[in-house]
Amino acid sequence: MDFVTFFALAIPLVVIAIMVIAHPSPVYSALFLVLTLFLLAVYFLFLDAHMVAALQIIVYAGAIMVLFLFVIMLLNLQSDTQPTPRHGLGRAAIIGGVILVAELGLLLQRSSSEQAESALPENFGTVEALGSQLFTTYLLPFEITGILLLVAVVGAVVLAKR
Amino acid sequence: MVPISYHLILSGILFTIGVTGVLLRRNIIIIFMAIELMLNAVNLSFVALARHFGNMDGQIIVFFVMSVAAAEVAVGLAIILLVFRGRETVNADELNLMRW
Amino acid sequence: MIDFLITFSLTLLMVLMVLNLGGLLLWVERKGSAVLQDRIGANRAAVFGKLPFNLGIVNTLVADPIKLFTKEDFVPPGADKLLHTLAPAIGLVPLLVTFIVIPFGDVLIIGGREITLQAANLNIGILYVLAMVSLSVYGVVLGGWASNNRWALLGGIRGSAQMISYEIPLGLALIGVVLAFGSLDLQEITRAQGALIGGWIPAWGIVYQPVAFLIFLAAGIAESKRIPFDLPEAESELISGYFTEYSGAKQAMFMLGDFVEAIIVAGLITTLFFGGWQIPFLLRDGFHFPWGGTLALPSLLVTLLQVGAFTLKVLFFCWLQIMIRWTLPRFRYDQLISLGWKILLPLALANVMLTALIILLFE
Numbered sequence: 001m002d003f004v005t006f007f008a009l010a011i012p013l014v015v016i017a018i019m020v021i022a023h024p025s026p027v028y029s030a031l032f033l034v035l036t037l038f039l040l041a042v043y044f045l046f047l048d049a050h051m052v053a054a055l056q057i058i059v060y061a062g063a064i065m066v067l068f069l070f071v072i073m074l075l076n077l078q079s080d081t082q083p084t085p086r087h088g089l090g091r092a093a094i095i096g097g098v099i100l101v102a103e104l105g106l107l108l109q110r111s112s113s114e115q116a117e118s119a120l121p122e123n124f125g126t127v128e129a130l131g132s133q134l135f136t137t138y139l140l141p142f143e144i145t146g147i148l149l150l151v152a153v154v155g156a157v158v159l160a161k162r
Numbered sequence: 163m164v165p166i167s168y169h170l171i172l173s174g175i176l177f178t179i180g181v182t183g184v185l186l187r188r189n190i191i192i193i194f195m196a197i198e199l200m201l202n203a204v205n206l207s208f209v210a211l212a213r214h215f216g217n218m219d220g221q222i223i224v225f226f227v228m229s230v231a232a233a234e235v236a237v238g239l240a241i242i243l244l245v246f247r248g249r250e251t252v253n254a255d256e257l258n259l260m261r262w
Numbered sequence: 263m264i265d266f267l268i269t270f271s272l273t274l275l276m277v278l279m280v281l282n283l284g285g286l287l288l289w290v291e292r293k294g295s296a297v298l299q300d301r302i303g304a305n306r307a308a309v310f311g312k313l314p315f316n317l318g319i320v321n322t323l324v325a326d327p328i329k330l331f332t333k334e335d336f337v338p339p340g341a342d343k344l345l346h347t348l349a350p351a352i353g354l355v356p357l358l359v360t361f362i363v364i365p366f367g368d369v370l371i372i373g374g375r376e377i378t379l380q381a382a383n384l385n386i387g388i389l390y391v392l393a394m395v396s397l398s399v400y401g402v403v404l405g406g407w408a409s410n411n412r413w414a415l416l417g418g419i420r421g422s423a424q425m426i427s428y429e430i431p432l433g434l435a436l437i438g439v440v441l442a443f444g445s446l447d448l449q450e451i452t453r454a455q456g457a458l459i460g461g462w463i464p465a466w467g468i469v470y471q472p473v474a475f476l477i478f479l480a481a482g483i484a485e486s487k488r489i490p491f492d493l494p495e496a497e498s499e500l501i502s503g504y505f506t507e508y509s510g511a512k513q514a515m516f517m518l519g520d521f522v523e524a525i526i527v528a529g530l531i532t533t534l535f536f537g538g539w540q541i542p543f544l545l546r547d548g549f550h551f552p553w554g555g556t557l558a559l560p561s562l563l564v565t566l567l568q569v570g571a572f573t574l575k576v577l578f579f580c581w582l583q584i585m586i587r588w589t590l591p592r593f594r595y596d597q598l599i600s601l602g603w604k605i606l607l608p609l610a611l612a613n614v615m616l617t618a619l620i621i622l623l624f625e
Binding site: 027031034038050051053054055057058061062063066067069070073074076126127 | 386393404407423429446
Binding site for chain 1: 163164167168169170171172174175176178179180181182183185186187189191192194195196198199202205206209210212213216218219221222224225226228229230231232233234235236237239240241242243244246252
């Protein structure tokens with residue numbers, strides 16, 4: 001990824017991500033989040049993660065965010081009329097921000113001495129490569145994820161039926 | 163080429179935006195979305211590091227993060243729906259009872 | 263540079279082809295429904311005065327668009343103007359770009375250069391189709407929400423639940439096909455279907471995956487929100503669902519989106535189950551009949567035949583969908599959801615398991 005691509009993606013990403021939390025209307029927030037996820041998928045493409053980019057759009061943008069919108073529409077949520085800022089949280093945010101900036105500064109300072117990128121193996125990021133890893137090295141976590149999803153389905157049905 | 167630190171810094175900024183959203187907004191659904199934003203910021207650094215080291219493990223972790231996020235959203239939104247049915251609100255400050 | 267030009271013109275060709283096919287389908291839908299219901303159908307507009315018969319071509323392809331594009335573009339009071347305007351485009355654009363991965367011919371040889379007749383060759387292939395189709399749901403959801411109308415909102419909610427539900431059997435049906443052909447690239451899948459089973463039967467996807475075909479057809483029609491699954495726009499219940507408050511060009515975009523989705527379903531069915539551009543026994547240098555004869559053809563003619571075969575097959579499946587639309591009654595909403603989750607999903611899962619088992623045993 002060269003600098004032009006990076007900034008062309010990073011600047012809109014940050015701006016849109018801020019809009020997600022700053023916009024008063026929940027529907028717009030959700031839409032900005034969809035846009036963020038879409039831009040991240042493009043970002044992943046430039047990082048040679050083709051499969052992950054496709055999954056990002058199918059799972060996140062195509063399913064999870066539609067669920068969010070579905071619930072927002074079902075509850076017919078309007079814009080927040082009066083934001084209720086809490087002062088303790090504001091202070092926590094400032095402290096956290098200072099720590100983050102310090103960490104980022106440290107990272108930038110050290111970045112001059114970092115090592116070069118490793119060479120990419122054959123078919124890096126393709127469906128074949130990801131699939132064969134998932135079904136061999138990571139078989140047990142994969143199965144556990146399956147059980148987790150089953151539990152989530154059952155849980156959601158039980159909760160919604162109450 | 164962009165050094166790896168740039169990706170990580172972008173990831174850090176996105177994560178912070180997510181944290182800020184959780185701290186400052188009172189609408190549970192938006193808090194939930196801010197959490198999704200944080201998960202995605204972490205995914206970004208995983209994918210960037212996977213590319214940097216030429217190792218697929220980072221991408222596989224992203225795969226797991228996505229499945230866990232899907233499970234979390236399914237249950238979380240069901241809970242929000244249930245809470246809304248009982249209390250007619252999605253404001254986190256008003257949901258201050260352990261039972262109703 | 264020349265590679266870029268080729269890709270660009272292929273993409274443009276594909277999008278133009280789809281848009282024109284969409285217009286054609288409007289005609290087939292209006293006149294075809296008239297034939298099915300034993301009435302005359304669109305015949306008001308004519309160029310050559312009163313003819314004893316009128317095919318309705320002028321009516322549907324000239325008069326209707328003029329009427330649609332000159333109507334007042336009404337935005338209801340209290341509606342979200344920005345989203346109300348954006349929604350039709352958000353629904354249509356992902357569908358149009360889906361076509362770049364569908365191959366419509368083998369190779370075109372011009373001046374010693376082999377051009378694969380597929381606008382983009384992505385290594386994620388089918389996943390790209392799924393991703394784009396899943397994005398088009400936002401057009402429905404936003405159109406319903408931004409209209410500030412209860413019927414529209416109900417249509418949007420129904421549409422989002424329906425499209426998410428039917429994406430799962432759709433994807434699982436695709437997995438069956440991917441397992442059978444061992445590739446995600448639609449061009450490779452089509453090439454594999456050129457083989458012959460026992461020297462006679464073309465190895466089309468329908469032979470390997472008949473169940474997946476039925477699931478895909480049902481889920482595809484549900485995904486394009488057409489009867490019998492048109493609950494998001496059911497006119498007897500919701501006026502016209504998520505696009506109740508749309509008029510003029512924006513409504514035309516929603517209608518076009520419907521047709522484009524039908525073309526996507528037809529294109530995917532053709533590519534995955536009915537050999538894509540393959541004609542039985544036609545290889546790159548001509549026909550090789552199983553009874554021994556050969557018929558050599560020039561390369562350009564072979565390419566033309568293949569593109570023609572692909573177009574014909576796509577048209578056939580578009581026609582089939584329109585016939586289904588005008589023949590079957592509408593489901594109830596609970597029937598729709600339980601069909602998706604309780605019948606199609608387990609069936610698709612069983613199909614994937616069975617396919618995997620057979621591949622494991624025989625290979």
